[in-house]
Amino acid sequence: MGDFSSHIAIIGGGVIGGGWAARLIENGFKVRIFDPDPDAERKIANVLENASVASKNLSDIPRPIPGEVVYSKSINEAAKNALLIIESVPERIEIKRAVYREIEIHAPANALITSSTSGLLPSDLQAELLHPERLLVAHPFNPVYLLPLVELVGGKKTSPDNIERAKGFFKSLGMRPLHVRKEIEAFIADRFLEAVWREALWLVKDGIATTEEIDDAIRFGFGLRWAQMGLFETYRIAGGEAGMKHFIEQFGPCLELPWTKLMDVPKLDDELVEQIASQSDAQSGAYSIRELERIRDNNLVGILKALKANDWGAGKTLADYERGLIQDIVE
Numbered sequence: 432m433g434d435f436s437s438h439i440a441i442i443g444g445g446v447i448g449g450g451w452a453a454r455l456i457e458n459g460f461k462v463r464i465f466d467p468d469p470d471a472e473r474k475i476a477n478v479l480e481n482a483s484v485a486s487k488n489l490s491d492i493p494r495p496i497p498g499e500v501v502y503s504k505s506i507n508e509a510a511k512n513a514l515l516i517i518e519s520v521p522e523r524i525e526i527k528r529a530v531y532r533e534i535e536i537h538a539p540a541n542a543l544i545t546s547s548t549s550g551l552l553p554s555d556l557q558a559e560l561l562h563p564e565r566l567l568v569a570h571p572f573n574p575v576y577l578l579p580l581v582e583l584v585g586g587k588k589t590s591p592d593n594i595e596r597a598k599g600f601f602k603s604l605g606m607r608p609l610h611v612r613k614e615i616e617a618f619i620a621d622r623f624l625e626a627v628w629r630e631a632l633w634l635v636k637d638g639i640a641t642t643e644e645i646d647d648a649i650r651f652g653f654g655l656r657w658a659q660m661g662l663f664e665t666y667r668i669a670g671g672e673a674g675m676k677h678f679i680e681q682f683g684p685c686l687e688l689p690w691t692k693l694m695d696v697p698k699l700d701d702e703l704v705e706q707i708a709s710q711s712d713a714q715s716g717a718y719s720i721r722e723l724e725r726i727r728d729n730n731l732v733g734i735l736k737a738l739k740a741n742d743w744g745a746g747k748t749l750a751d752y753e754r755g756l757i758q759d760i761v762e
């Protein structure tokens with residue numbers, strides 16, 4: 432587990448902070464969380480319960496003895512003596528910077544600080560830090576305890592050593608750290624998702640498809656392909672025996688056709704928001720969010736296990752992680 436033998440602090444225990452807590456305690460770490468929401472403890476407990484079920488279902492080997500979560504009353508209490516501080520507060524730069532100011536007063540000078548931000552630039556996040564070299568973005572995906580991807584993005588002042596430190600650490604948690612070498616807003620995955628999201632909003636607004644029809648267009652088709660081969664490898668096969676070059680020659684010119692409205696953003700006025708919300712209620716309102724979380728987790732576990740059996744993609748990351756855990760037990 433590298434040099435992260437002390438506890439890990441999580442500042443902000445919402446959807447993402449709770450998910451980080453779950454992945455960490457499933458790996459035996461002690462976690463201290465600070466969140467001012469009086470309901471945070473209950474919400475985190477729900478995430479931890481889901482994560483515990485998912486980890487048991489996913490794992491084919493004995494799991495590490497789970498760590499523990501301690502709820503702190505202040506940033507000070509959480510960050511003091513922590514060797515890693517994971518910031519998962521709302522996506523507003525002034526809130527994040529205020530949190531860092533306090534972390535810097537209390538945390539050890541060598542403590543790494545990672546931000547879960549979905550798109551803010553690390554250079555902007557670290558601008559006011561006394562030790563900016565130790566801040567980087569570690570952008571995870573929900574549910575953090577099941578999805579292995581974490582995008583690592585350094586700012587202008589982040590030290591390469593700290594990127595390497597973070598890579599090693601997140602790998603030891605069974606994750607796939609993807610180093611985004613050039614700093615760019617929204618990194619890699621969310622730039623992609625934003626494009627898909629914009630196009631989906633247009634399809635609803637223009638009355639072409641409902642939320643359910645859009646989801647079906649994804650999950651019955653290309654969504655299944657993407658989970659195991661992504662975009663380019665999938666298209667390589669779609670080019671037939673002639674491969675990628677043929678695929679691009681055939682479909683590249685379509686990009687000139689008016690197939691998408693990608694750069695225009697539909698106005699999210701009350702009418703569109705209501706349209707999406709009511710279609711989503713009709714599509715999924717029969718289930719509570721907790722039921723949907725469990726269904727999602729069970730499906731993800733099944734997919735990951737199938738990929739693990741094939742030693743492929745996210746399943747290979749899982750298989751490597753489990754081989755490492757067995758090695759630890761043997762040693």
Ligand SMILES: NC(=O)c1ccc[n+]([C@@H]2O[C@H](COP(=O)([O-])OP(=O)(O)OC[C@H]3O[C@@H](n4cnc5c(N)ncnc54)[C@H](O)[C@@H]3O)[C@@H](O)[C@H]2O)c1
Nearest residue numbers: 443444445446447466468519520521522547548549571573
């Ligand atoms: N939700 C996602 O799918 C997702 C995915 C990846 C990254 N992120 C990023 O993770 C971060 C957190 O997002 P989220 O979805 O968990 O939001 P959230 O609203 O679920 O949680 C944010 C939490 O921060 C707490 N908080 C507010 N001010 C605080 C403060 N000063 N100190 C400590 N805690 C404070 C809130 O009480 C809340 O519980 C954001 O930067 C977001 O962009 C979100």
